[in-house]
Amino acid sequence: MHEYSLTLNLLEIVEEEGKKNNAKKITKIKLKIGKFSGVEPLLISHSFEILKKGKKLFEDAILEIEREEPELRCTNCGKIFTSLDFPFICPECGNIYNEMIKGSDMIIERIEMEI
Amino acid sequence: MGEIKFEDISIPLLKANEAIAKKLREKWDREKTFVINFISSAGSGKTTLIEKILPYFKNFKIIVLTGDIETQRDAERIRNKGFEAVQIITGGACHLEAVMIEEVIDKLKNRYDFIFVENVGNLVCPSVYELGENLRFTLLSVPEGDDKPKKYPKAFLTSKGFIITKIDLIPYIPFNIENVKKEALEINPSLKIFETSALKNIGIEEVVKFIKEEREKWIKEF
Secondary structure (H helix, E strand, O other): OOHHHHHHHHHHHHHHHHHHOOOOEEEEEEEEEEOOOOOOHHHHHHHHHHHHOOOHHHOOOEEEEEEEOOEEEEOOOOOEEOOOOOOOOOOOOOOOOEEEEEOOOEEEEEEEEEO | OOOEEEEEEEEEOHHHHHHHHHHHHHHHHHHOOEEEEEEOOOOOOHHHHHHHHHHHHOOOOEEEEEEEOOOOHHHHHHHHOOOEEEEEEOOOOOOOOHHHHHHHHHHOOOOOOEEEEEOOOOOOHHHHOOOOOOEEEEEEEHHHOOOHHHHOHHHHHOOOEEEEEOHHHHHHOOOOHHHHHHHHHHHOOOOEEEEOEOOOOEOHHHHHHHHHHHHHHHHHOO
16 A cells, blocks of 8 residues: 555645745645546545644645546557557547557646635 | 635646656766666565676676665675675655666766666556666566556556566466556567566566667667
8 A cells, every 4th residue: 555655745745835835824726636546545544644733734635636547648640549448549540559658647636725 | 814826737747757867878878888777576586587697798887776665685686796886775766766876877987888777566656667778677576476468557657668577486376477468568569578586587588688689779860
């Protein structure tokens, strides 16, 4: 389970952003987790609840998680498409070598804070 | 109640690791060090395979970095074979991150032709973390079962080579090797697949040849 350490990173980054804005409290964090990121949203939520305890900045913070569908770019014809399962085949030209451009990361999209 | 402020940002969390991995990659490119990352579940035979591979690289400067939650055992095994090894004890972390590699690399005095990284035994988390490697292998042993690639796709998706280990056990265990290969290729059509048994010395030379070829290709890029 690597979600615990990812959540630690998340808190560090948000704390940094909070400081830059002189925030008194973080009220909401919006996260996007790619379907092929290898990150389990439920474990992120659990880790967040545990790690925020005792931290004044985060005591009222809510974590909102959205799943991100994969988006692929065909390495042959450039077509951008989505596919929910393997194999990722380009619907345009049938190419099977494709690059994942979305859906493989975990992204902080928005931080809401009280200043 | 104070004023509420919204900050719309886009900070990719996994990218923090990738930034360190990229730094490592740049350093290794400068020093012409070829780095290989071996990923698999615990017990699928990473150390044994590496022990078999190493003698083919004895004319090169090589070092093995072994990741485990506890003990020096794997590094000792490698050292007993006469090769340099550093144990990375993760103290609970189930995978290696680029920052852990960086810490070790900063302390090394020599330059190497090859760095073999044996990740923590785990088919899930290590696949998420790039270490700046040139080449990634995923291993799957016959006793683990033939239904694993699609259950743990990320490792297969991010690897260049897929090494099936312990194939000498196929007569004793229900394991359809053709299905495994088909599944793995559906996830990643460019996977190069190897069928090996380290104990019976099957398929080892093919893996060695592939590593050397990949390194040659990489050197030509400079």
